Structures are given as structure tokens and as C-alpha cells.
Amino acid sequence: MDLNSNKSPKKYKYVKKFVRRKSAVAADAAATTDEFKQKMRYYKRRVEYAIARGKVYRVIGNVGIGRIRLELHKRGFIEVVSNNWENTLVALPESELFLKISPNNEYERALLTKLLGEREPDFLWINRTSSFNVYQYVPIMNKINIMTCNFVVKDGLCELIDRFRSNYPQRITEINHPRTFSVTSENYFQRFRVDYRLTIATSTILFISYKKDPGNFFGTDGELSLASLDFALNVIEKFLKRKSILINNEDSDSVQWDELSKVLNSLVEENGKFKIGEDPIFLETITTKVKNASESILKEWPWRKHDGYTNVWLIKPARTGEGAGIFLSRDETAIRDFILRHKYKPFVIQKYLERPLLCYRTKFDFRHYFLVTIDNNYLRAWSHSTACTIKFASEPFSLKDFSEARHITNTAVQMKFAKVSHPYLPQHHMWSLGAFILYLNSSDKGYLWKDYIYPRMVRTIQTIVEASMENIELKPGRFELFGCDWMLTNDFKPYLLEINRCPSLEYYSPVSEIVVGKVTEDLVKVTVDYLKDKTASTGDFELIFKRRLPEPPEKDEDDEWLM
Secondary structure (H helix, E strand, O other): OOOOOOOOOHHHHHHHHHHHHHHHHHHHHHHHHHHHHHHHHHHHHHHHHHHHOOOEEEEEOOOOOHHHHHHHHHOOOEEOOOOHHHOOOOOOOHHHHHHHOOOOOHHHHHHHHHHHOOOOOOEEEEOOHHHOHHHOOOOEEOOOOEOOOOOOOHHHHHHHHHHHHHHOHHHHHHOOOOOEEEEOOHHHHHHHHHHHHHHHHHHHHHHHHHOOOHHHHEEOOOOEOHHHHHHHHHHHHHHHOOOOHHHHOOOOOHHHHHHHHHHHHHHHHHOOOEEOOOOHHHHHHHHHHHHHHHHHHHHHOHHHHHOOOOOOEEEEEOOOOOOOOOEEEOOHHHHHHHHHHOOOOOEEEEEOOOOEOOEOOEOEEEEEEEEEEEOOOEEEEEEEEEEEEEEEOOOOOOOOOOOHHHHOOOHHHHOOOOOOOOOOOOOOOEEEHHHHHHHHHOOOOOHHHHHHHHHHHHHHHHHHHHHHHHHEOOOOOEEEEEEEEEEEEOOOOEEEEEEEEOOOOOOOOHHHHHHHHHHHHHHHHHHHHHHHOOOOOOOOEEEEEEEEOOOOOOOOHHHHHHO
């Protein structure tokens, strides 16, 4: 080899390249290690911050809570993954998790769960009430324990309202709820029968008096017997005097009731007339009796003006939702047979509101949200003033056809029908509250929502919560969101149909995405921000009820040995 030569041997050049490559790999490894350490420091600081401030949360059940997660993350909360022993990502080393990690994705949640270790959550969101007692130790949880007269099941709401009206008869109008009977025994069915038959009588009288000239229902060419009308008037008179035993008896006057039912059907469906002579004094006498009876009915039972005239009733499973298993009928025997076929399931029988407010000839109801919170001092109820979904049927309203497409407005039912009843209504069968108010404005009635409809909804919720205070476990740190379904009558009166626990927070349509997003955003404002700072914004949740928790009983010195 020529040692004086300026040319490097090929082998020497190869060694230099190899050394440079190794140095680069080492530098990359060092940089990667530094980056890894930096990221780990960042996530450890996040965990330390969350633990110190009580901002660790867990979700059990993964349906429709994306916005909840987002709002909690904005406030520095971190999530500990539920059932992490079943989560394969939690078993991965941190270095592998970092390769796919991004803000709020499943890999980041897995890493944070590893760093949290066995740390229990400060805030728990569960979808099933069966988990309530398992997590009693959690400081904040989205479920309250309703021990009796549970208003989130139909028979429980029925029992609660019955008790309230019995205890406070002077406040009977504070809860607008269709007449409902919980069918758990033959005795309860007897109560339904009394109302069912009384409704035949009242509907007959109200239908005649509803017309501008009741005299048109009488004539020498009539085919209906006046005996049925006299029977209806006598029943109402005796009932107003609290002599209701006439209807309670199974066999009493069954022929007359059958005949009166046929008379009502003839009047409503066939333009029937009562046969009378030509004496004008008699006509004036009988129409005056009908008018007076009608006034007495509406004075004693003002809600009967919304009954309609065909005596239709809803039979609903007491413990299921989403419109499943609902049966409509105007026939007492058919209703009884249906109940007997399903005697091992709890049902309620509810008077159908036959005179609903219609929009483009279509029935609708609307979902409204309220929230109950319990802290160390108070139980509070909050009503969301702007977030409502208006849910339409997919066929025009008619009492000649009981199909669910016309009458059952639950979202889960109407999603099955790819049609609309009117071109002005959307394919997804939903409006926002704003769209509904615009519709009211088209007939100069937009003011009714704020001045009449919504205040009466709030009054009903206030009364329901007040009546439930003694049935709720007043454990601080508990809250719950409820979804109420309402229906408007043709004179704009809101009726509470039912209250739903765990209302769906999924996005079924562009409207529900906006409404649910707003509700969950404001829910976190109330349950997190307001909990810490009573001056914080609660969004569009407005406080409608506040009651101080009772003082805990003083301990007896003689009982200290039990502690």
C-alpha cells in the first residue's frame, strides 16, 4: 500500500459509512428516548393534576356519551378505562402506545389508565341503574336512587300522581297527565272500567253540546232512543253526587251501557238523531238539560274536554320504552282480553288524547329534558329551556285507523317509515324547538311557547319533583338527566305522557345532534362547573326547584356503643 497516496482504500470508506450510520441510529435512538421521556413527563403531569383536583372519570356503557367525554376533557378530566383487565391496549407497553397515540383516542385512554393504576374515579357515568349500589363510594355519579313511586316507570308515575292528588286535592291541576290506571290486579281494572263507562256518558253529552245547535241531534225522523240519553244524564248526575256504585257493579245495567256505546258511535260516525215528537217545549227542555250537564262536567272534570268523543284508550307496557308493545282500542272487552293475554306483564291503561294539536294534519309529541342534582345542602331541579325535539308521525292523524305510523310518535317507531305525511315535514320526522316556534308564528301564536306552554310544563315538573322528595335517597354527589315526552292538545295545553330514565343521547338526525349536543354541554356546566362555583354558567338549564336537605338525626349518646 502506498502510504503517501491521497486516495482512501475502499474498505476504509465502507467503515466510515458504517460508523456514520451507526452514529445516526444512535442519535435517532437518543432523540426518540428523549421524546419518549418528554411525552411521559407530560402524561404523568396530567395524571397528577387530575388526581389532585378530583378529575378522574369513568364511563360504563358507551352509548351516546361522546359529547360528555369532550366536555370533561375540556375541563382537564382524564378517563380511566372501564374493565381494563379486558382491554388489550392497556396490556401494551408505553412505547407501542406512543406510536398510535393522539388526543382522546383509545390509545391515549389506555396509557392514562396504566398511569392511574388502581385509582378509583371521582366522576362516574353509568347507563344501567343496576350498577347504582355497586358504586356507592364514587363521589359524583349520574344516577339518583328513587326508592318508591318511581316516576321513570309508567306505573310508578301513575302511583305518584294518584297519591299526590289524593293528599292535595286542591292542587290537582298542577300536574297535567292523562288519566292512567296501573293494571296490577282486578281491582285496578275495575277502576278503569268505572272511568271507561263514565267516559261513554260524558262524551255523549259533550258531543251533543259541542255543536252550535244541539237541536240538530233531535227530530221526528230520528232513530235513536231517548232512553239512552236519559241514562247518560242520570249516570252523570249520580256521579257528580259521588254515587258511583252504579258503574262499579259488573252486571248492573250492562245492556244499557252497550246501548249507550252504540248511540255514541251513531252520533259521531253516522250523524245519528234521537227520535222525539213535534213539541218544541220538549226539545228546549232536553237541550237545556244537555247544556247544563255539559257545564257541570267541565266544571268538575275540566280535562274531559280533551277526551274527544270515541273513547279511545292506550295500553302500554309499564316497564319498557321506545313505543314497544302499545295497543290502542275503544272496546272494553278487547282491552280486557289483551290484558289477560299478557297477565304476567305490568301494564298501564291511559286515556288517549283524541284532540291533539296537529301540525300539517300530523300528530306529534316533543322531548324535553330536566335534571335533578343533589349536593351537601340542596336537592335542585333544572329545566332545559331551549333543547326540545319535536317528533312527528309519518302519516296524517286519524281515529279511524290505529296504525303506529299515525299514532306512536316515538323515534324508534317512526324511524321504520321512510315517508312523511306532508311535504313541509322532514324525512327524519324531527323539528327543533325553533322550527316549531316559527310554525306557531305563522299563525301569530309564537308567544304561546314562552307565555303559556313552557310555564305549564315547568309547573308539572316542579310538582313531580316535590312529590318525589320523600322517595329519593338524598345522597350528595348524585344527579340524573331525564327525558320527558309531552303532547299538546288543540288548545295548546301540555300533557306529560311519561318520564324516561337514561334518555337516548345518540344522534338520530341533524336536529337531535344539535339538541343532544346542547343538553350534554350544559349538563356538564351544571354538574361540574356549578358544583364547584355557584356563580358559574349553567347554560340553558334554569333552576326551577330548590329544597334544603333535611338535617341528619342527632346521635343518641346511649347508641354510641353501636358505632
